[in-house]
Amino acid sequence: MFPSTIYSERRKKLRSELSGGIVLFLGNTDVAFNYPANQYTFRQDSNFSYFFGLDHPDLAGLMDLDGGKDIIFGNDLDIDDIIWMGQQPSIAEQAAKAGVTVTFPLVELAEYIGMAVAKGRRIHFVPTYRAETRVQLAGLLANDHHKIHDHASHDLIRAIVKLRMVKDEIEVKEIEKMIDVAYTMHTTAMKMAMPGVVEQKIAGTIEGIALANAGPVSFPVILTVNGQTLHNHYHGNVLSEGRMMVIDAGCENELHYASDITRTVPVGGKFSQRQREIYEIVLKANMEATKAVKPGVPFKDIHILAATVIAKGLTALGLMKGDPKEAVANGAHTLFFPHGLGHPLGLDVHDLEGMGENFVGYDSEIQRSKEFGLGFLRFGRKLQTGFVMTIEPGIYFIPELIGIWKKENKNADFINYDKVMSYLDFGGIRIEDDVLVTADGVRVLGRPIPKTVEEIEQIMGK
Numbered sequence: 001m002f003p004s005t006i007y008s009e010r011r012k013k014l015r016s017e018l019s020g021g022i023v024l025f026l027g028n029t030d031v032a033f034n035y036p037a038n039q040y041t042f043r044q045d046s047n048f049s050y051f052f053g054l055d056h057p058d059l060a061g062l063m064d065l066d067g068g069k070d071i072i073f074g075n076d077l078d079i080d081d082i083i084w085m086g087q088q089p090s091i092a093e094q095a096a097k098a099g100v101t102v103t104f105p106l107v108e109l110a111e112y113i114g115m116a117v118a119k120g121r122r123i124h125f126v127p128t129y130r131a132e133t134r135v136q137l138a139g140l141l142a143n144d145h146h147k148i149h150d151h152a153s154h155d156l157i158r159a160i161v162k163l164r165m166v167k168d169e170i171e172v173k174e175i176e177k178m179i180d181v182a183y184t185m186h187t188t189a190m191k192m193a194m195p196g197v198v199e200q201k202i203a204g205t206i207e208g209i210a211l212a213n214a215g216p217v218s219f220p221v222i223l224t225v226n227g228q229t230l231h232n233h234y235h236g237n238v239l240s241e242g243r244m245m246v247i248d249a250g251c252e253n254e255l256h257y258a259s260d261i262t263r264t265v266p267v268g269g270k271f272s273q274r275q276r277e278i279y280e281i282v283l284k285a286n287m288e289a290t291k292a293v294k295p296g297v298p299f300k301d302i303h304i305l306a307a308t309v310i311a312k313g314l315t316a317l318g319l320m321k322g323d324p325k326e327a328v329a330n331g332a333h334t335l336f337f338p339h340g341l342g343h344p345l346g347l348d349v350h351d352l353e354g355m356g357e358n359f360v361g362y363d364s365e366i367q368r369s370k371e372f373g374l375g376f377l378r379f380g381r382k383l384q385t386g387f388v389m390t391i392e393p394g395i396y397f398i399p400e401l402i403g404i405w406k407k408e409n410k411n412a413d414f415i416n417y418d419k420v421m422s423y424l425d426f427g428g429i430r431i432e433d434d435v436l437v438t439a440d441g442v443r444v445l446g447r448p449i450p451k452t453v454e455e456i457e458q459i460m461g462k
């Protein structure tokens with residue numbers, strides 16, 4: 001945990017954003033894997049972690065804004081627990097580490113909330129993403145769990161987004177530590193990407209590196225020679241010469257700060273001419289987009305910039321045609337780059353997304369597009385100093401999508417379908433870094449992971 005003052009200070013800031021009532025943060029519970037006593041590895045809720053820091057199941061944090069006190073609800077262990085789990089610090093001792101001096105047994109939470117509701121006090125809570133928490137919340141508020149999210153506090157969501165989006169130095173340090181572990185994960189994967197190796201061997205090895213050096217992976221490892229499927233979690237293919245392998249992986253630490261990095265390498269370690277040509281376009285999009293990051297710039301504009309670099313590159317190769325800017329305005333590039341440029345990163349790999357993407361990534365000034373491609377952009381609003389974002393452009397040849405567009409002759413003024421058809425076996429390329437928005441621009445975080453053609457060929461030993 002950070003020093004207790006960090007958590008007290010965060011709650012003080014949150015208090016100053018809200019006008020009254022009670023703020024309720026339910027920590028996560030253990031979740032059964034295949035029978036009640038066999039559980040998934042415990043993962044604390046990120047908001048609970050941010051404001052209260054404690055990393056155990058069955059806790060609730062409450063901020064009574066009018067009474068000016070913070071309370072942790074939780075149960076001390078009984079002898080049965082101690083037999084199985086060993087002695088643990090008391091709830092009061094744990095709470096002190098979060099700067100909280102008032103504690104109650106968990107069973108008293110219902111009474112506290114019940115009395116507040118009876119008095120007509122406002123209970124601020126955020127939407128839940130786990131069934132267990134949703135049922136617990138609905139029970140506390142005597143509401144239907146199907147409808148409980150209708151009562152989530154938008155004021156609280158906005159306040160949390162405002163605070164958590166801006167990372168301070170100690171948070172950036174934690175993220176960078178995780179990128180440094182990702183360095184080892186990715187360079188190990190690169191060296192293993194040789195013909196005859198099964199994807200699972202590499203995916204398992206890098207997940208082991210995460211576990212051995214940090215915590216779990218921050219999301220299920222994406223590692224595949226079929227990178228045209230954006231989130232491909234199938235690891236059963238045997239690597240063969242001529243394919244490219246996408247590695248999209250990161251890890252999180254005990255505080256839950258995450259990394260999220262993508263690299264794409266040629267199986268065998270040497271880029272073919274065709275692979276290199278497409279790779280250099282994605283690399284350029286990654287670098288130009290990174291250079292454009294600075295406070296005040298809408299991320300949507302940087303997404304469009306990356307899309308334009310991609311359209312220009314593909315036009316130069318003869319896969320697209322016409323004016324690249326016009327092509328992007330018409331969405332023609334989305335045949336090859338259908339996803340958004342990136343997302344915030346922090347305690348969640350898609351930071352804060354559980355509370356609703358539009359609260360995080362859009363505002364009254366910049367609203368989410370409904371168009372194919374641009375609509376997938378998770379974050380469009382202006383950047384601010386202290387934001388940590390991923391920059392992850394890609395080019396993909398998705399046979400099913402190409403088939404549909406070709407049949408409809410969609411964007412035929414901008415797409416050279418005859419040439420595109422000769423790339424159906426190509427796969428996909430994505431290159432992703434994690435960057436910090438600084439007062440005067442951008443800093444790419446962590447130990448640089450091989451990214452240029454030369455760096456990748458060198459580390460792969462060719």
Ligand code: GLY
Pocket residue numbers: 219248249260261
């Ligand atoms: N890197 C995985 C994701 O952004 O969803």
